[in-house]
Amino acid sequence: MSADPSAIAQIVKIIRRDLKLGPEIALAPETVLFGGELDLDSLDALLLVQSIEKDFGIKVPTDAIGPEIFATLGTLAKFVEQQTSEQASA
Amino acid sequence: MTSRTRDILDSLPHRPPFRFVTDVLELGEGERAKGTWHVTGTEDFFAGHFPGGPIVPGVLIGEALAQLSGLIVVDRFCRAGVKPPDTGNKGTPSQGKLAHIDIRFNDTVVPPADILMESKLERMLGSLWQFDVAAFAGDRHVARGALTLAIPNSDVVRSESG
Numbered sequence: 001m002s003a004d005p006s007a008i009a010q011i012v013k014i015i016r017r018d019l020k021l022g023p024e025i026a027l028a029p030e031t032v033l034f035g036g037e038l039d040l041d042s043l044d045a046l047l048l049v050q051s052i053e054k055d056f057g058i059k060v061p062t063d064a065i066g067p068e069i070f071a072t073l074g075t076l077a078k079f080v081e082q083q084t085s086e087q088a089s090a
Numbered sequence: 091m092t093s094r095t096r097d098i099l100d101s102l103p104h105r106p107p108f109r110f111v112t113d114v115l116e117l118g119e120g121e122r123a124k125g126t127w128h129v130t131g132t133e134d135f136f137a138g139h140f141p142g143g144p145i146v147p148g149v150l151i152g153e154a155l156a157q158l159s160g161l162i163v164v165d166r167f168c169r170a171g172v173k174p175p176d177t178g179n180k181g182t183p184s185q186g187k188l189a190h191i192d193i194r195f196n197d198t199v200v201p202p203a204d205i206l207m208e209s210k211l212e213r214m215l216g217s218l219w220q221f222d223v224a225a226f227a228g229d230r231h232v233a234r235g236a237l238t239l240a241i242p243n244s245d246v247v248r249s250e251s252g
Contacts, residue, residue, distance in 0.1 A: 043189055046215050046238065062213050 002029060003077035007084075011077050014051045019044065029074030034067070045070055058083045101164045101174055102157060103185055107134065110154035111161070111207070120166035123209045127154045131201030146199040151233050155223040156188050159209040163219060163241055166211075170247050186241040189218060193235030199227045212236070217244045 012027045015038075021027070025037065033040045040048070049060050060083060069079045091099070095114040102109070116124040129146055136144040163186060167174040199205060206226040213220045217240050225233040 042216050042218055043238065043240075046213070046218050046220055047190065049213075049215075050220070050236065062215060065215060 003074055003081050007081045008073065008077040010055065011052070011073060011080065014055055015048065015073070018047060018051055027073060029072065029077065031073040033070045033072060033076065040070070052080055056080055056084055058087050095161075098161055098164045098168065102160050104157055108153075109157065110150060111157045114161060115206075117161060117165045120162060120169050121211050123158050123161045123165070125158045125161070125207050127151075127205040127207065129199070129201045129203045129205060133201075136201060144201050146201060146203065146205070148193070148195045148233065151195070151199070151205065151225050152191050152193050152237070153188075154205065155193070155207055155209060155221075155225060155233070156191070156237055156239065158207045159211075159219070159221040159223065159237060159239060160186060162209060162211050162221070163239060166247050172243075172246050186239050188237065189240040190238040191235070193223070193233050193237070195233050197227070197230050197232045199232055203227050205232070214244065214247075217241055219244070 008029055015021065015027060016025075019038070019040075031038060033045075045065065049065060052058070053060055058080070064079070064083075068075065070076055091114050095117055098117065099111060099114055102111075104110075110127045111125045112128040114123065114125045116122065131144060135147060135150070139145060139147050164174045204227070207223070208225075209221045209223045211219060212222050219239045219241055221237055221239070223233075223235060223237055224231065
């Protein structure tokens with residue numbers, strides 16, 4: 001199941017803001033985060049998690065941060081959506 | 091300051107005139123640190139920042155907070171029984187580095203002043219150590235934010251944070 005479009009849109013907004021990406025950079029659920037055009041590094045990932053925690057009001061467990069979650073923008077959005085749901089019901 | 095905290099402070103590579111942690115008040119379980127920077131007003135940089143109206147440079151408060159955070163790194167390595175990564179004072183490339191800083195300055199600090207600083211390890215991810223930091227002058231909250239240090243060989247220190 002794919003991530004909710006609103007979660008994707010919010011993460012796209014965070015990535016554009018934090019990485020200072022111009023509109024010429026296309027961001028879609030299938031956009032690869034490490035490698036590919038974005039080519040995030042570990043510091044980008046750390047700061048992105050910090051922004052996601054702040055903007056979504058969730059706590060991202062450090063041991064969950066890895067290549068599976070950060071494979072694509074869509075996998076990241078899906079993870080954030082799951083964490084938001086789980087932490088809201090806890 | 092205990093002999094242990096003195097040893098940890100001396101493990102930092104920084105030396106005068108570029109050491110901005112004067113005293114270590116608390117080192118908590120490799121997670122937290124409190125310290126002070128005693129600013130006398132006689133430091134050379136006040137001649138230019140600013141003539142006739144000295145203000146502690148915000149960038150140096152950021153550096154002081156990074157140095158305080160570095161004490162947590164050293165403390166954590168020591169608690170794990172591991173020699174910290176090249177914390178001699180020779181400035182070798184293999185020692186830790188400031189990777190990112192994001193600090194908001196709420197107020198200015200005019201010398202002389204004792205700046206109370208606090209740092210808390212928020213997260214470790216690979217070689218990156220992220221800290222929440224704050225600085226106070228008297229009852230004024232003068233700076234707060236986050237900074238990240240890149241520390242080689244961090245994998246030998248088990249993360250209990252996050």
